[in-house]
Amino acid sequence: MSQTDEGGWRSKPSFMKWTACDVVHVTRHHWIPCLFVAGNFWLVCVESTTQMIPASSPPFDLGFVATRSLHRVLASSPTLNTVLAALNSEYLGSELDFPVGNSSFFYFFSGHVACTTIASLDMRRMQRFRLAMVFDILNVLQSIRLLGTRGHYTIDLAVGFGAAIFFDSLAGKYEASSRNTIVGTGSA
Structure with missing residues (x-):
């Protein structure tokens, strides 16, 4: 076979x-x-x-202030921007952006941060602490890049991290309750 x-x-x-x-x-x-x-x-x-935020009046974001120089570099270098977009989607005009087209802004909260955090939590459960640390480092770099490309506000990243912890916990409780239901009914 x-x-x-x-x-x-x-x-x-x-x-x-x-x-x-x-x-x-x-x-x-x-x-x-x-x-x-x-x-x-x-x-x-x-x-x-x-239309979330009008382009004429962007909000004040400390993450945007901290990544101002990175934003200028990415805005002036479409090739570098596209290479970073290939790593995962980002927001300055690149052919690889998601969603397609120019939406007003990306989604609240950061799914990129949430997914990477859930992967890190799962690696910790599996006692793979070094791999969890790699996920954490990549998540920090990704967060800096998302701020630099203006793909998310700082609050989006923080809530993505918190949502990951919440949904990971919720999934664990759901799995445990499903397992208890199966054991309680005598099903295999």
């Missing part, structure tokens, strides 16, 4: 094989995560279509 036949790294994710019954089962038995996903789609739609 090939690596793909055994469900290896080249195989399709399991959700790509779902039927309508599988979708109904997931929404019925895991409605809380489904509610979070629906809320995220709603948030993206609202924030993509709403």
Whole structure:
């Protein structure tokens, strides 16, 4: 058998094989995560279509003040900006930006910071402290870059960090309650 036949790294994710019954089962038995996903789609739609801050009156942000020189360098060097955009999306005009087009600003809170923080927390749970430290260092560098490209306000980064801790804790509680429900019903 090939690596793909055994469900290896080249195989399709399991959700790509779902039927309508599988979708109904997931929404019925895991409605809380489904509610979070629906809320995220709603948030993206609202924030993509709403003019948040007029360009004529940007707010005062200490992170923007601290990264003023980095912002000038990135604004004047589209190639460097695009290279950094390839590492993960950022906000000065680059072909690799997400969302496509010039929205008024990026989303509250920073999903980049939140995802990296969750990865770091997970590495700590797995006793992989050096890898967790690498994630933390990359997160700090990413935060500086996001401020320098004006991809997020400082508060977005701080709330992304806090949201990661909250959602990681919430996911742990959800997993524990799901495990207790399965054990309590006698299912395997």
